[in-house]
Amino acid sequence: MKRDSFGSRFGALVALAGSAVGLGNLWRFPYLVGENGGAAFIIVYIILSFLICLPIFICEFVVGRRAQENAYSAFRDLSGGSWWKYVGLMTVIVPLIVTSYYSVIGGWSVQYLFKALNFAFTSGETQSQMSTMFTDYVSSPWLPLFGHTIFLAVTVLVVGAGIKGGIEKFSKVMMPVLFVIVIGIAIYSMALPGAARGLEYLFNPDFSKITAKSCAAALGQAFFSLSIGFGTIMTYASYVSKKENVLFQSMATAVSDLSFALIAGIAIMPAVFAFGLNPQSGPGLVFETLPYVFSQMPVGGVVAILFFVALLVAAITSSISMVEVGVAYLVEEKKIARTWACLIVFAMCWVVGAFCSMSFGPLSEFKICGRTIFDFFDNMSSNILMTLGSLFTVLFVGWSLKKTDIY
Numbered sequence: 001m002k003r004d005s006f007g008s009r010f011g012a013l014v015a016l017a018g019s020a021v022g023l024g025n026l027w028r029f030p031y032l033v034g035e036n037g038g039a040a041f042i043i044v045y046i047i048l049s050f051l052i053c054l055p056i057f058i059c060e061f062v063v064g065r066r067a068q069e070n071a072y073s074a075f076r077d078l079s080g081g082s083w084w085k086y087v088g089l090m091t092v093i094v095p096l097i098v099t100s101y102y103s104v105i106g107g108w109s110v111q112y113l114f115k116a117l118n119f120a121f122t123s124g125e126t127q128s129q130m131s132t133m134f135t136d137y138v139s140s141p142w143l144p145l146f147g148h149t150i151f152l153a154v155t156v157l158v159v160g161a162g163i164k165g166g167i168e169k170f171s172k173v174m175m176p177v178l179f180v181i182v183i184g185i186a187i188y189s190m191a192l193p194g195a196a197r198g199l200e201y202l203f204n205p206d207f208s209k210i211t212a213k214s215c216a217a218a219l220g221q222a223f224f225s226l227s228i229g230f231g232t233i234m235t236y237a238s239y240v241s242k243k244e245n246v247l248f249q250s251m252a253t254a255v256s257d258l259s260f261a262l263i264a265g266i267a268i269m270p271a272v273f274a275f276g277l278n279p280q281s282g283p284g285l286v287f288e289t290l291p292y293v294f295s296q297m298p299v300g301g302v303v304a305i306l307f308f309v310a311l312l313v314a315a316i317t318s319s320i321s322m323v324e325v326g327v328a329y330l331v332e333e334k335k336i337a338r339t340w341a342c343l344i345v346f347a348m349c350w351v352v353g354a355f356c357s358m359s360f361g362p363l364s365e366f367k368i369c370g371r372t373i374f375d376f377f378d379n380m381s382s383n384i385l386m387t388l389g390s391l392f393t394v395l396f397v398g399w400s401l402k403k404t405d406i407y
């Protein structure tokens, strides 16, 4: 049977951009900017993205496009069947772990979209009431599982429909919608009285704020945002024609990812400053601070709906790229039908995700190496395994891949 592939250059590009643009851009980037002092952090982030992460991205792309197979088989076959296949196996397992907890936050976005559709962020509520609403929600045992289930179900439905008919089609429609929404919110946010202070915070660097810790945070974020070290870029690249230009696709993805992060910053920061709030509120920025901002601004109800639609779309296009890594492996290596492969991945990620979700509530006291289940998985995959995956990919291209395989 002929292997499925992307139908066009644009299709591949939006799918790759869809993987890169995600919660990392809309949720994590703005709060990291807030925590690490604004513009100076952004400059470090841009330099590290292009200097370190883009080359790694290109390596992953080269391997995938050359192999035209799932990540595990790519490492195994291009290395001539040596231990590199275990690296391949790692890059198949890690995105499944990440999907599990990513889906929990995706689920929060589902819930917040429902809240926005019910115009639940009303001006009568104080900021601390908004925070309490969020903490009550995430710590309740069952409610977050509902969002988690919906989010994961939509993800596997898209993946189940295949590369051309599912992932590409979905990304082609949703990615432009996502960009338009976020650009619209950014324009609106800049027009708010008092927005200038937010823009200054984003674009007027204070280099004394750069520390080793903020550089490490910028690097970690750049890795996560470009989706490298997880086998996702490799898997997507394997559906790209061998004639496709690696540099063009890689640059285009990196530029869309970066511009989206900046636009997200412009959509969020000016609004936060306009209402005199603190941008340093950490992970709660999107779910605690923003709902309050929406409740205060004119036509905030509509802006809230648009924002949470954007958050959800960004998250889904990223999680489909992670799920595809596992599904491609099961289909090609284990000869399991695509639908069954999707169901298996759904079941695995649902169970692990359910534990991650409950670690905000009933299981909050349960610790692995001093961390909650969610934090443990997040830290292990995004800090350790992702870096290892990237390192091995670069070593693989540099030392193991034949020169004739790199073009």
Ligand code: PHE
Residues within 6 Å of the ligand: 019, 020, 021, 022, 023, 024, 025, 095, 098, 224, 225, 226, 227, 228, 230, 232, 318, 319, 321, 322
């Ligand atoms: N890049 C995605 C984001 O910014 C997350 C992601 C990581 C997706 C790894 C795929 C693989 O949210």
